[in-house]
Amino acid sequence: MSRHALALAIVLALSLTELGCGGCPDPQFSGHSSTSWTQSGLVVRWEATPGDDIPDAYYAKAWVKPAPGTTVKSVKITGPRELTIEVDDVDRLRQGHSPFVFQLSYPDQRGYVPCGHPGMNDGFSTQLTVAVLPDSPTPTATFGELKVSRGACAMGIPGEGGDGDATLMAIALVGATLRLRRRPTQPMADWCRQRS
Secondary structure (H helix, E strand, C coil): CCHHHHHHHHHHHHHHCCCCCCCCCCCCCCCCEEEEECCCEEEEEECCCCCCCCCHHHHCCCEEEECCCCCCCEEEEEECCEEEEECCCHHHHHCCEEEEEEEEEECCCECCECCCCCCCCCEEEEEEEEEECCCCCCCEEEECCCEEECHHHCCCCCCCCCCCHHHHHHHHHHHHHHCCCCCCCCCHHHHHHHHC
């Protein structure tokens, strides 16, 4: 293979994988949290972590879903750092309840802060636990560990809602040009799990 073909393949791969100007900051969830009762349930709010450069608009784009075993009437993001939980019987809830557990998922940070990283979109998730204790007038809210999925192993896996087509095409072009191949029997999801 000529040096020109190799150079062209590398330039094409780098342009398609959107190399940026440096790493992006991860979302942070160590700020103070508070809860308050409403007529139909609870509102959980948390403050920005000092030094967090990601704007409020990013935090408002979260997806939320109850973890298995958590039953609520509804749960939704109602502000940048605000979650509203509705239940069928608030008075019963105030007497104490097993913890509510929710999964919060966040998109890639590119487009919200001036940063970049190679490859496909990153994804972030954390668990929020809301405990309603019978001897406490105010429920408590705590965040779990931040889980990070980088690039192809995040939302860019084909068929899982990502925008990984450009990167996969670049990898295929470089692989074909260099005569490199990954074993065709190994699906992308298995490949990602081995590297996480």
